[in-house]
Each structure stands twice: as structure tokens, then as C-alpha cells.
Amino acid sequence: MPRRSVAEAQKTRESILSRAVDVASLDGLEGLTIGRLAGELEMSKAGVIGHFGSKEALQIAALEEAAAVFTRVVWEPAAGEEPGLPRLRAIAEAWVAYLQGDVFPGGCFLTAASCEWDGRSGPVRDRVAATMDLWLDVLAREARGAGFEDPQQVAFELNAVAMGLNQRVQLHGDASAPDRARRAMERVLRPDAR
Amino acid sequence: MPRRSVAEAQKTRESILSRAVDVASLDGLEGLTIGRLAGELEMSKAGVIGHFGSKEALQIAALEEAAAVFTRVVWEPAAGEEPGLPRLRAIAEAWVAYLQGDVFPGGCFLTAASCEWDGRSGPVRDRVAATMDLWLDVLAREARGAGFEDPQQVAFELNAVAMGLNQRVQLHGDASAPDRARRAMERVLRPDAR
DNA sequence: CCTACCGATCGGTAGG
DNA sequence: CCTACCGATCGGTAGG
Numbered sequence: 001m002p003r004r005s006v007a008e009a010q011k012t013r014e015s016i017l018s019r020a021v022d023v024a025s026l027d028g029l030e031g032l033t034i035g036r037l038a039g040e041l042e043m044s045k046a047g048v049i050g051h052f053g054s055k056e057a058l059q060i061a062a063l064e065e066a067a068a069v070f071t072r073v074v075w076e077p078a079a080g081e082e083p084g085l086p087r088l089r090a091i092a093e094a095w096v097a098y099l100q101g102d103v104f105p106g107g108c109f110l111t112a113a114s115c116e117w118d119g120r121s122g123p124v125r126d127r128v129a130a131t132m133d134l135w136l137d138v139l140a141r142e143a144r145g146a147g148f149e150d151p152q153q154v155a156f157e158l159n160a161v162a163m164g165l166n167q168r169v170q171l172h173g174d175a176s177a178p179d180r181a182r183r184a185m186e187r188v189l190r191p192d193a194r
Numbered sequence: 195m196p197r198r199s200v201a202e203a204q205k206t207r208e209s210i211l212s213r214a215v216d217v218a219s220l221d222g223l224e225g226l227t228i229g230r231l232a233g234e235l236e237m238s239k240a241g242v243i244g245h246f247g248s249k250e251a252l253q254i255a256a257l258e259e260a261a262a263v264f265t266r267v268v269w270e271p272a273a274g275e276e277p278g279l280p281r282l283r284a285i286a287e288a289w290v291a292y293l294q295g296d297v298f299p300g301g302c303f304l305t306a307a308s309c310e311w312d313g314r315s316g317p318v319r320d321r322v323a324a325t326m327d328l329w330l331d332v333l334a335r336e337a338r339g340a341g342f343e344d345p346q347q348v349a350f351e352l353n354a355v356a357m358g359l360n361q362r363v364q365l366h367g368d369a370s371a372p373d374r375a376r377r378a379m380e381r382v383l384r385p386d387a388r
Numbered sequence: 389c390c391t392a393c394c395g396a397t398c399g400g401t402a403g404g
Numbered sequence: 405c406c407t408a409c410c411g412a413t414c415g416g417t418a419g420g
Binding site for chain 4: 203206237238240241242244
């Protein structure tokens with residue numbers, strides 16, 4: 001018999017991950033230290049890292065958790081829309097709301113992780129790159145369905161606007177930025193580019 | 195008499211800063227540790243930090259150095275152009291070339307620093323924010339001179355495209371990204387939005 | 389999931 | 405600009 005039940009251990013693991021994602025969104029996946037996490041959760045370091053095995057495994061688990069949140073908040077609300085332009089517009093709307101809101105305390109986790117890791121190598125960087133590529137592929141697929149001549153261009157530009165919005169919100173607290181992003185995304189999705 | 199001349203000390207300081215900017219572009223301003231810098235420059239830690247006083251002062255000096263490089267590489271080549279649309283187009287061209295090239299080994303220093311610090315507080319974060327705001331103001335001023343109705347929108351969108359390009363180059367090694375960014379910037383600068 | 393510990397590295401300083 | 409050092413924290417492990 002384990003000293004704590006499987007269900008209890010699972011709950012602990014989830015609470016660690018939830019805190020890990022918040023910390024990493026503010027201070028980066030490298031700023032996510034085991035000791036800090038243990039202190040904030042009032043656990044021992046061994047108790048924290050025991051659920052993952054290593055800091056790198058914890059970083060990857062946090063990344064996967066953040067990607068799942070992104071999917072739930074940005075993709076899911078749009079998944080019910082008709083493929084193509086209606087779905088792209090719903091994605092754009094949910095994306096801006098996500099970046100404007102406080103899903104993560106430090107802004108878009110994926111943007112932060114990609115900037116932090118794009119100059120490094122190893123499993124974490126590879127996972128960050130694969131996650132971003134997957135999302136750009138989803139966008140390009142919808143743009144293709146919407147009849148755009150160059151769907152990857154649409155994906156590139158929507159992603160760029162999202163990054164720009166995240167910067168203005170997080171760095172400047174710019175209240176006009178979400179509307180600017182909406183206008184920019186609408187222009188990217190204007191059918192005359194098809 | 196100092197043991198080394200003022201000119202020699204100045205040269206040492208410059209070599210430290212040059213390396214610091216490269217390291218920070220790859221691993222962030224927080225990944226820039228005094229011990230690592232000392233090791234790579236074959237100096238003592240005291241010798242490195244003595245030129246700046248503290249890690250924070252070193253980080254700010256590296257940021258200022260990077261901003262000076264950005265100005266030289268992106269602004270200077272365009273400064274000779276006629277204000278307004280011609281100058282904006284020259285900036286866009288130089289900006290894409292900068293992001294495509296290897297001015298910094300880890301890509302755009304300012305983008306990396308803004309993502310790293312946008313969730314923190316203190317002097318470094320404030321300096322990063324002020325530097326970005328200054329650049330957006332420059333862009334908006336030129337857009338106003340070019341007759342755009344909403345010059346801040348133009349600045350927002352150009353900056354977004356630059357961030358998107360930096361991500362695609364650094365994270366994916368995407369060779370098609372510079373052309374995509376050029377196309378996106380051209381569309382932002384298309385006179386029909388004036 | 390805890391205590392107690394490991395070697396390594398962190399930023400920084402004293403003194404020369 | 406160096407050596408020698410400080411306390412703090414890093415990731416991680418042994419043993420329970």
C-alpha cells in the first residue's frame with residue numbers, strides 16, 4: 001500500500017503542475033525551480049520532483065499542461081463552427097480574448113516558452129517547436145478550407161498578430177491592443193486575399 | 195596610476211559587453227551569469243563584475259548595447275530616406291534583413307528580452323518596456339508622416355510581423371518566413387489604408 | 389512524501 | 405584585474 005492513495009497522488013501532481021504553469025508563465029521554464037515550487041506549495045523538494053523525475057521532465061509536463069489549456073480556451077470554443085472562414089474568425093476572437101484575459105498570469109505561455117527556448121537545444125526546445133508547428137498547421141488547414149491562396153501566409157500573420165498583442169498587453173498594459181489585434185486579424189482574414 | 199590604462203579598461207569593458215549581448219540573445223538576460231561570462235572570456239568573476247557593479251547593471255548595459263546595435267542596423271540605413279512611406283519601407287526592409295541575418299546569434303535581442311521580462315518588475319523590465327515603446331513611437335511617427343489614418347495601428351502591426359518572423363526563423367529555421375514577413379509588411383504599408 | 393545530505397554554481401565582497 | 409572567500413540556492417539522491 002502506498003502511504004497516499006493513487007487518487008491523492010494524482011491530485012498533488014495536478015496542483016504542482018497548475019502552480020508550475022503559472023510560475024513559468026511569469027518567470028520562464030528556467031525560472032521554474034524545484035525549491036521555489038516546493039516553498040510555494042509547502043512541500044519538500046523531494047516531494048515535488050518525485051512526481052516527475054527531473055526538472056526537464058517537469059518543464060515538459062508544464063508545457064503539455066499549458067498546451068492543453070490553450071487548446072481548451074482557444075480551439076475548443078471554435079471547434080463547433082463550420083470549418084473554414086467561420087471557424088477561423090471564431091479562433092481569432094477566442095485567441096484575442098485569451099491574450100487579453102488572465103488565463104496565465106504572465107501572458108501567453110507558448111509565446112514566452114518559444115522566445116525562451118528558440119536559442120537552445122534539447123528535448124524542451126524540440127517540444128516547444130513541435131507544439132507551435134502543430135498550431136500553425138491547424139491554422140493553415142482552416143485557411144486552406146476557407147479558400148485562401150496561401151494558407152501558410154494566413155497562419156503566419158495570425159500568429160504574428162497574436163505575439164504582438166501579447167507583448168503590448170504584458171509589457172505595456174496597452175488597453176487598445178486587443179482592438180488593434182482584432183482589426184489586424186480581420187484584415188488578414190478579409191476574403192479579398194483568397 | 196591604474197594597473198591598466200583607461201583605454202585598456204574600456205576595451206575590456208567592450209569585449210565583456212559584446213559577449214554578454216551574444217550570450218543573452220541565446221539564453222536570456224537571466225541566463226547571463228557572471229561566472230559563465232568570466233569563463234568564456236578567461237577572466238575572473240571579480241574582473242567581469244567590477245566593470246558594472248552588479249548583475250542588474252550588467253543586464254541593463256547589455257540591453258543598451260543591443261539597442262544601439264538595433265538602431266545602427268535597422269534605423270540608420272533608413273534614416274537617409276525621405277520621411278514617411280519611403281522611410282517606412284526602408285525600415286521594413288532593414289528589419290527583415292536583421293531578423294533573417296545573424297546580428298545576434300539567438301535572434302532579436304529585444305523580442306527575447308521583452309518576452310523574458312514582461313512578467314517581472316524592476317529596473318530591467320522598465321528599461322525593456324521603455325526601449326520597445328520608443329521604437330513603436332518612431333514607427334508611429336513615420337506612419338503619421340506617411341499619412342496613415344491610424345499610425346499606431348501601423349506600428350503595432352509592423353512590430354507584430356517582426357515578432358512572428360523572429361519566431362519562425364529561430365524556432366523553425368523557416369526559410370520562407372522572411373518573404374512572408376515582407377509580404378505582410380508591404381500589405382500593412384499599402385497606401386489604401388491611409 | 390519527508391529529512392538530511394551531496395557537489396556545483398549563484399551573485400557578490402575583501403583585500404591586494 | 406586577481407585570489408580567496410561568503411551565504412544562498414541550484415538539481416538531485418539516499419534512505420525511510
